[in-house]
Each structure stands twice: as C-alpha cells, then as structure tokens.
Amino acid sequence: MEGKVLKSGRKIRIKKIKTSEIEAEKIDVIPYELLLTIYLNNISISTISCSPFNLIMLTVGFLINNGYIDKYSDINPFLICDHENNGIAGQNKFSRKVEVFTTVKSDENVILQNQKYISSACGSIDDFILGKDLKKIKSSIRVNSEVILKLNIETLKHQRHKKAHGGLHSAALFDKNGIISVIMEDIGRHNCIDKIAGHILIKRLPVNDKIIFTTGRLSLDIIYKISKMLIPVIVTNSSITYSAAITARKLNLTAIGYARGGRFNIYSCPRRVT
Numbered sequence: 001m002e003g004k005v006l007k008s009g010r011k012i013r014i015k016k017i018k019t020s021e022i023e024a025e026k027i028d029v030i031p032y033e034l035l036l037t038i039y040l041n042n043i044s045i046s047t048i049s050c051s052p053f054n055l056i057m058l059t060v061g062f063l064i065n066n067g068y069i070d071k072y073s074d075i076n077p078f079l080i081c082d083h084e085n086n087g088i089a090g091q092n093k094f095s096r097k098v099e100v101f102t103t104v105k106s107d108e109n110v111i112l113q114n115q116k117y118i119s120s121a122c123g124s125i126d127d128f129i130l131g132k133d134l135k136k137i138k139s140s141i142r143v144n145s146e147v148i149l150k151l152n153i154e155t156l157k158h159q160r161h162k163k164a165h166g167g168l169h170s171a172a173l174f175d176k177n178g179i180i181s182v183i184m185e186d187i188g189r190h191n192c193i194d195k196i197a198g199h200i201l202i203k204r205l206p207v208n209d210k211i212i213f214t215t216g217r218l219s220l221d222i223i224y225k226i227s228k229m230l231i232p233v234i235v236t237n238s239s240i241t242y243s244a245a246i247t248a249r250k251l252n253l254t255a256i257g258y259a260r261g262g263r264f265n266i267y268s269c270p271r272r273v274t
Contacts, residue, residue, distance in 0.1 A: 008032055008051055008185070009165035031167035031187055037097040040068055041105075048118045051161070051168065051186040052096070055082055057198030058191055059098040065197050065225040072201040074102045118188075134224070136252040139208040139232035142274050145264075147178040151213040152237045152260045158183045171196050171214040173205075181205070189216025193225045200229065207231055218244045218255055227251045233272060235259050240267055 009029040016026045034052040038045045038059050045068060050058060059080070063069045079101035155172045162168040162185055171192035172183040184195035196212060199205075211233040212226065218240035224247075226234045234253065237260040248255040248268035255268045266273055 008053060008161040008168075029165040031161075031165060033094065033187055035095045037095065038062065039097060039099040041101055042099070046118055048188070048191065050188055050191045053161075054184060054186075054195045054198070055096065055098055056080060057184070057195045057202060058186075059100060059198065060201055061194030061197030061199075061225075063100060064201060065194055065228045067228075069102060074104050076101050076103055118190075134227045134251055135230065136250075137227065137230055137232050138252070139230075139272075141176050141209050141211075141232050141272055143176050143211060143233060143272055144274055147174075147176070147211075148235060148256060148259055148264055148273065149262060150178050151211070151235055154178065154180055155183065155213050155215070159185060161185045169214070169216045171212055171216070173200070174211045174213060176209050176211065181210075189214060190221060190225065192216065193222060193229075197225065197229050211235060213237075213259070217241070218248075218257060220244050220247060223247050223251070223253065223255070227253055235264070 008031065010032050011027050011029055014026055014028045016024050032052055034050055035047055036050050036055060036058070037047045040063065046062070048058070048062065060072065060075065064072060069075060081099040082096065084096055151172070151174060155170060158172065158180060159170050162170060168185045168187055169189040169192050170183055170185045173181040173196050175181065182196065182199050184192045184199070186192045186195065192214060193212070200207060207230050210231050212231050213235045214222070215237055216222065217238045218234065218236050220241065220243045223244045232254060233256070235256040238257065240255055240257040245255060245267040252269055254266070254270070254272045257265050257267060
C-alpha cells in the first residue's frame with residue numbers, strides 16, 4: 001500500500017539580504033525532509049532522513065544493500081505497507097514508516113543490534129556487512145569515453161526536483177550507450193543509490209551492462225552499495241575517498257570521479273573504458 005506522496009519542496013517566508021540593497025521579505029522554496037522509519041517483520045530497523053518520494057524503492061534498496069535481506073525474492077511484495085506515523089508516540093508530522101514482511105525468518109538479534117538513525121549527510125555500513133565477503137563484479141562491459149563525458153549533462157537534463165528548489169543529490173541509471181533508464185533524487189546521496197537499487201530489483205532489470213552516475217562523493221558506503229547491486233561502473237562528478245578507490249579495485253568495480261567539464265579520472269579497473 002502506497003502512502004500519500006508529499007511535495008519535494010515547501011514554501012517558507014524568508015528575509016533576503018543583498019549587499020547595497022534594502023532587505024526584503026520573500027517566499028522561498030526549500031527541500032522537504034522526511035524521517036522514514038523502516039520496519040522489518042514488525043521490528044524497527046532504521047530511521048532515515050530522506051526526501052518524501054520513491055519510499056518503497058528506497059526501503060527495498062536499503063534492506064538489500066545493507067544486508068538485512070539476501071535477495072528481493074525473500075520479500076512478500078503484497079506485504080509492503082507505507083503509511084504515516086500519525087498517532088504513534090514520539091512521531092510527528094514529518095514522519096512516515098514502511099513495513100516490510102519477508103517469506104524467510106530474519107535474524108532478530110542482528111536487527112536489534114543495528115538499529116540507528118541515518119542522516120541525510122552520511123550513509124552507513126552495518127558491522128555485520130563488513131564481515132561478509134562481497135562478490136567480485138564479472139561484467140565485460142566496455143564504455144566509450146564520450147559516453148562518460150555526457151553523463152553529467154544528461155543527468156542535469158532529467159533532474160526535476162533539484163531544478164525546482166535545489167538542495168538535492170541525484171543518481172541516474174544508464175546503459176553502456178549512455179541511454180538513461182531512471183533518475184532518483186534525494187537530500188541524501190546514499191538514498192539516491194538505494195532508490196536506484198529498489199527500482200532495479202522491483203523492475204527485475206539486468207545490471208551487467210549498466211552504469212550509475214551520481215552527484216555525490218564516492219565514499220566506502222557507496223562502494224559497498226554498488227558492489228551489492230553488481231553494477232560494473234560507477235561515475236560521479238565529485239570526488240572519491242582513498243578507501244573507496246582501493247575497495248573498488250578489490251571488487252573489480254570501475255570507479256570514476258570528477259566527470260565534468262570534458263574530463264574524468266579513473267580510479268579502478270580502467271580496462272572497461274575505451
């Protein structure tokens with residue numbers, strides 16, 4: 001059941017100050033922030049600061065990418081409930097919750113030990129995921145440099161919410177020819193990746209010929225999510241951390257940074273770029 005979709009931006013009265021101009025009262029539109037609490041088999045897992053749309057895809061992607069569920073087929077698709085938290089103790093009008101039920105029993109001890117709040121600024125990697133062996137990516141995809149150079153521009157073209165009020169990250173799913181499949185926007189860069197993951201899982205899309213372009217920094221948590229998704233190429237117009245680059249090399253993931261303005265840097269597995 002899909003809850004009501006909130007607007008991505010909200011109007012607010014502000015006082016605008018400019019040098020050598022008289023201060024003025026104006027109406028501004030700024031991003032809406034939602035606190036989404038995810039429940040798995042009636043147990044609260046995490047509360048995520050996010051944008052108020054594509055919440056089912058965010059939830060599914062988060063559960064798979066963070067290792068709470070091994071595969072999408074373990075989820076009962078008819079028992080995913082998205083609704084407001086009104087009337088629940090400790091919750092407010094900025095809160096929503098999504099309940100997910102699985103066809104296999106989840107490890108309640110793992111869930112209870114890893115409950116947390118995840119801010120829009122930073123993602124997370126749960127301790128039990130760090131101890132698991134991640135699969136190396138085996139894709140034989142080859143991507144032309146010209147395609148990579150166009151990803152930033154193509155992503156900008158398809159941004160809807162960011163154009164309306166700013167303040168959002170985005171991630172877009174492309175094929176090897178640079179054709180966009182879907183774009184996700186959110187106040188959290190990691191949420192954008194989880195939304196893409198949810199879209200791929202729900203739509204049952206193949207991934208061995210796909211590229212993800214993101215506007216967020218490539219840090220270790222993003223690399224782990226991408227590797228769980230088995231996406232062979234991740235590109236950003238921003239930076240990458242050393243730990244992320246080294247991990248990408250170990251996982252056979254092609255990680256590309258600073259892809260904007262006619263240039264980019266390849267930090268791992270350059271053989272996929274022609």
